[in-house]
Amino acid sequence: MNPYALLIDGKRVETASHAEVKNPSTGDTVGLMPLATPEQLDLAVEAAARAFKTWSRTADAERKRACHAVADIIAANQEELALLLTREQGKPLNGLGSRFEMGGTLAWTRYTADLTLPVEILQDNNEGRVELHRKPIGVVGSITPWNWPVMIASWHIIPAIRAGNTVVLKPSPQTPLSTIRMVELINQVLPPGVVNVITGENSIGAALSAHPGIAKMTFTGSIETGKKVMASAVATLKRLTLELGGNDAGIVLPDADPKQIAQGLFWGAFINNGQTCSALKRLYVHDSIYDAVCEELVAYAGTIAIGDGQDEASILGPIQNEMQFNKVSELVEDARTRGGRILTGGARMERPGYFYPITLVADVDHGFRLVDEEQFGPALPIIRYSDIDEVIDRANSLPVGLGGSIWSSNIEKARELATRLECGIAWVNKHGAIQPNAPHGGIKQSGIGVQFGVEGLKELTVAQTVLS
Known part of the structure; x- marks a missing residue:
């Protein structure tokens, strides 16, 4: 069985150690997850930081085209991804299962690709002009869960890169393989370093959320882990989007x-x-x-x-x-x-x-x-x-x-x-229905911030006011 590899700076990076990923239906081994070291995490963050210098200055129309290219290459390989997703996550191919998840991934990617954040003119008169600009934040760290691993990864990646950020993503150790494969594919159409993936146990996720080179953390998962991500952001005042558990x-x-x-x-x-x-x-x-x-x-x-x-x-x-x-x-x-x-x-x-x-x-x-x-x-x-x-x-x-x-x-x-x-x-008269133009997020202990639509895209930016 061929081991999977990390994706850093557009290249496969091998690791010395791996962990088995099991099929929950059978207990069979699906693949071998690479176990990243702290040094490899540093390399991923450094690659994303280098790429940010160029990607953040790329024309808005070019970033839009790149996100559509991401959707196209995922679409061309969606059945392969769906099968791998089913084998590691357990959900069926049919019904509201892996093919449904791939469809959602494509729908959100294409919708988000077409979003824009134009400069807002707050004042323009003889007293002066006031503009509000939305600028990318920097390197975004992403930690995704095991329940909808591919679709939620797209929810983290696409708005981040659409806004001009770069990404270091760490998927759940239960379901890392379909995410690794998706990032391999999208690296074929994105510049090196724009999207990187590291994998490992929870310790590497903790190191990612505490890393000084990460400007924002996007996390989907449990409330207890979300609290740890929030605590780790304190030292560098990282911006946060947390979508946590509910009842x-x-x-x-x-x-x-x-x-x-x-x-x-x-x-x-x-x-x-x-x-x-x-x-x-x-x-x-x-x-x-x-x-x-x-x-x-x-x-x-x-x-x-x-x-x-x-x-x-x-x-x-x-x-x-x-x-x-x-x-x-x-x-x-x-x-x-x-x-x-x-x-x-x-x-x-x-x-x-x-x-x-x-x-x-x-x-x-x-x-x-x-x-x-x-x-x-x-x-x-x-x-x-x-x-x-x-x-x-x-x-x-x-x-x-x-x-x-x-x-x-x-x-x-x-x-x-x-x-x-x-x-x-x-x-x-429905429950759980979500759509890419409707902001989604929790209140109380269910999270901070929102995802989806223009409001979600704004969460991947910082505001800058320009007066002249």
Whole structure:
């Protein structure tokens, strides 16, 4: 098996040591991840800093063309990337799996390529002219997670280079190979040093976030790691964009139709097997339709094929890693022992790999770990309520605030209630739907800053006011 290599200054850089990357469906080795040394991290940051001197002065139209060229080369190789992604992440090729992720990667890349930040004229009269310029920051450090590794890498890379920055990216050690391959491809169309990738265990990520040559950190991942990234930024006052964990609430109003909303609720919760930061993780259902919603969810769950991601018939795959598998198992078992009613699932599937069935748990409440903690997997607690003001307060009671949703046949009423949710993005009759022109980010402990659209692009710049 050929080991993978780092990408520094447009070149493959070999490492002395490697770590195996396992397929969560089978336990087979997919490839060997290079383990970067601190010295190699220094080389990557130095290469990015050299490239920044030229790339930051490249004409805006040229950077736009380069980002479109990145999209074109990814598109030409998307099936190869999708297969590698499935093998290391576990998600199916079909449905909302690896091919869907590649489609999202291309959509975000092409949309972001066409964004511009023109000079804003704040004043132009006989008293003088005031201009507001948006300038690139410098070398951007990026740390990406294992759940949507290719797409989230594109969310970090493309706005950074579109704005004139250069990048040193460190993917998750669980899913580094598809990201390495993508960076290999885009280095074919970008100048050397504009995008570099280093890989290794968490220690190399910590060194990246603390590195004095990094001007900004973009991180997607857990709250605890996000706090560490933020702490490491203090010494050099790095700018930050942090998209951290959540525990998204969905609230079903009594006028909702259980049959009509069941599919939307299901995919809001179980997209990517529940391994999505802004997935629906707590479902509150009004007492008058509680049993009907539970029945419809169970019925829909029974139609979903779970299996190896390389099987074209699979709609959902395994949990990606053992640690997350164990956490989901523990939370479900805790709910069971405390009186939670398992409607479907609730026990490991009898097959190799980290396969856990779709699990719906009724008759739970706050104080259950499955409600209070982010499960990040295929288990959904369903909580009964009767008073809308009380349930809004309960939905807002946790120290996180990524997303939330309201489900109702009265759209105007649902929109009004959605504005009362304490979260960065709120949906009506859907959950988890994101798009490249709509800023996305968390509040409270779910993050700092936003991604996507013009607002997200601005986060990769510094403002400079010019008076004349």
